[in-house]
Amino acid sequence: MTDEVILKVSNLQTYFSTDEGIVKAVDGVSFDLHGGETLAIVGESGSGKSVTNLSIMNLIPNPPGKIVGGEVWYGGRDILKLSDNEIRTIRGNKISMIFQDPMTSLNPFLRISTQMVETIMLHQGLAKKDAKDKAIEMLKLAGIPSPEKRVDCYPHQFSGGMRQRVMIAMALSCNPEILIADEPTSALDVTIQAQILDLIGDLTARLGTAVIMITHSLGVVAGMCDTVCVMYAGRVVEQGPVDTLFANPRHPYTRGLIRSVPRLDRANTERLYSISGQPPNVIDLPECCPFYPRCESAKDICRTTYPASVATGDGLKVSCWLYPEEK
């Protein structure tokens, strides 16, 4: 992990218009990504994790969604303001994405070679034969056996884990600076999950790629990430280095999450803890801290105003009225 900030997300806001009202899927998210860093974005379903990442690459379908505010700084420019042609030179090339469900993320009607070669030819300007060789090389790196033969197969001829390896190979084939992995293992068997995560960690370390890993599993976070952002109802409630966060979490939500993880080293007699209540419906959310109905330490002010982000001494940033801004 270098000291240089290669990606800076600043107060990103993405809203969706629906029949029932405006959904503020992402409402003021900010974080920095350094070179080679592995950053985790953690949260429950509906917290806005995926939307954040799609917004970074400006892939939000419009209608019904729209990036209404904020900036994403990369390579010295705000890439949200780029024209279509310009941002396409970044997608798949400097910033790549892999998605959750490898079954549906690959085009079932085209061969793997076609799908991989088109990216390589597009961004690296190689001839078809050379591009195919590069594809085979990437497949080998990703652990696909007999890649020269498998490269001409169709996606349905691979198993789930293999397909995800193909996606990873495809995403890393142009040697991007940032890899965004949107819950890459949620749709896979548990035994395969570990393999895939190892693969991602391994390859990105080798190639020096920074990773934004979206996940809802704290185990994944602890296992391979340097930094973590905890999201709730479209905002980042706490962020910072992984070790510090796990050792000394500030936000009641983060504390609840960590407490919910079953411990093998404790006595078997305690009841499993879970945070009471459910994540909120983010349509027409009133101005408040959205966690307050489930928060054990809620105060009156939590009902009316959203807390600003405050830096604690040890490298964490937290948005909670328990840690008010010092004026």
Next chain:
Amino acid sequence: MALSTRESRTSEDPVIIEENKNTPPDETAPVDAGVNEFNQEVKPVSLWADAWKRLRKNRMALAGLWVSLAYLLVALLAPVLPIYPYEQQVIAHQNLPPSFRPAGEVMLETNGTYMLKTAAKKQKVPLDRAVLSEEQQAKLDAMRADVAVNPIHQRHYYLGTDALGRDTLSRVIYGGRVSIMIGIIGTITALLVGILAGAIAGYLGGWVDNLIMRFVDIMYGLPYMLIVIIMMAILGQNIFILFIAIALVSWLTIARVVRGQVISLKNSEFIEAARSMGARKRRIIMKHLLPNTTGIIIVYSSLSLPSFIMNESFLSFLGLGVSAPLASWGSLVSEGVSTMQLYPWQLLVPAVTMTAFLFAMNFLGDGLRDAFDPQSKNRV
């Protein structure tokens, strides 16, 4: 028809906590919680209310709904409407064009013009210089005398008459009655057979499923109207045979669709949940599977009704459908085609009437399909 059965989403976009359609309709969490955790008003939305709301927004579909209802009403009330009997022939009034004036006047006028034309041709002069022969004049005078006394000439044929002097308006209304009835009965029959077949195939699976589906596949590939024609030829032209013949080949789509639904629901989680709570097979079918398929059934019905009417009209047009004196829209159009150059209204009136109804039903059907299975058409 591209009705999709939604697979459960594994990705998280969009962030709406959308009403999960696969929730059993009766057993959701506190449905009448008027207020949520943020003290905001919360209105519980059922599947039907949701669909109705979406339908209301679709103006074409709503228009279709009202028009269809209007037709149904007229068809239902036909016997009590103040219209002339549809099978009554008044030869004197044959082939009169539509008009607001009383029949007597129109009759005199058309006959007069016709006579002049014949005279002009005979005398080989242009129309404005033709003179009626004595014979013609006498005939005309006799007609005029009759008009003065006979009350039947006070009738009004707003949509004209046909070759036998029957009122087009009543014929079109009664024809509609027959056509719509055929459509409804046909749809119901097809539904019953199709739902039964599809549900059995889907739920039982295995060789039963294979057998039924192979049968459906084979029948799907055949030109079934031809089969119907053959059946009619062999079994005779009887309105019941007509029903049976059409329905027999039309249940295929609904069977396929229902089977698809049943299979996808059979394995879905809430069925497993119900089963794990000890629900018996029958309860599962009645309380869980059927309500979820009702949406599709409604959509199918609204789209198959016009299709039935088209099929029946097709047969009638070829002379294989309903026989005189009963009329259906198809037979009326068929009669109209042969005289369309001289008396275009005889074709246009039933054609437009029938087409308008089919339009309305198709828009309604489309709207219903969008309402029950919406695709994100949310616009900013």
Next chain:
Amino acid sequence: MFRFVVRRLLSLIPTLFLIITLSFFIIRIAPGGPFSSEKQVPPEVLQNIMKKYHMDEPLPQQYLRYMGDILHGDLGPSFKYKDYSVNELIAQSLPNSIILGVISLVLAIVLGISVGILSSLKQNTLADYLSMSVAVVGISIPLFVIGPVMMLIFATSLKWLPTSGWIYDRNGLKTLIMPAITLAFPYFAYIARLSRASILEILRSDYIRTARAKGLKESVVVVKHVLKGAMLPVVSYLGPAFAGIITGSVVVEKIFLVPGLGGFFVNSALNRDYTLIMGTVIVYSVILVVMNFVVDVLYGAIDPRISYK
């Protein structure tokens, strides 16, 4: 892929077999046929039939003989037209029907897909609404309304096109225009709606999102990634569409006086000319079965999940 084609070819056989068997029995048991006492069949015809089918032989032998005849392409003598065999009648009229049918199908497919693509890419614009309205018209108005109305407008009033006739007449190819358009219209409409819906559905799928995330141009995404899969429902529909065209041709041929097979078919149904009916059915069925086979193979060519096990 080859194995797939062969498998499909083999499955044709039982269907054809079924059809031929059915027609054998229908000729024998149907009321009004030569073997019932109902209808008075002219003695010459009866003689032909008796001679042809060797009525004195036991049933199984008759059946085999029948099967053999059909497989040799001999469809028997006509009930009604005592001087002609079914073969001759069909041979005269089938080519015309085929010409009409093929032209209509091609028209429907080409126009339908084009309009569908246009509408889906320009969703919710005027072009979209206009095209889809025309499409609804197409599936709502029955053939036998469109045909006569077109004739009324273009032939009778405007006198641009001839009312009827066929390409061997003096009007030549112009006679094809109205019948082909009439026949193609509902199928064009359905294909347009189908392709539009299918494209829209695919545009929202995950793998299109992946394609965009890789930085591909939208036009490339559409042509290379969307179209192939989007055509699947259309290909599936071609089978029923062709069946529909065959059915519709019966009406269109009647309206525009096209000397095709459809006219014979209807008349034979009304006259209970069973050999002719069955002959036409066999011919139509063979065409359909072959067409379905082609469609299956096409589907397998597009969707590798079917042909690559």
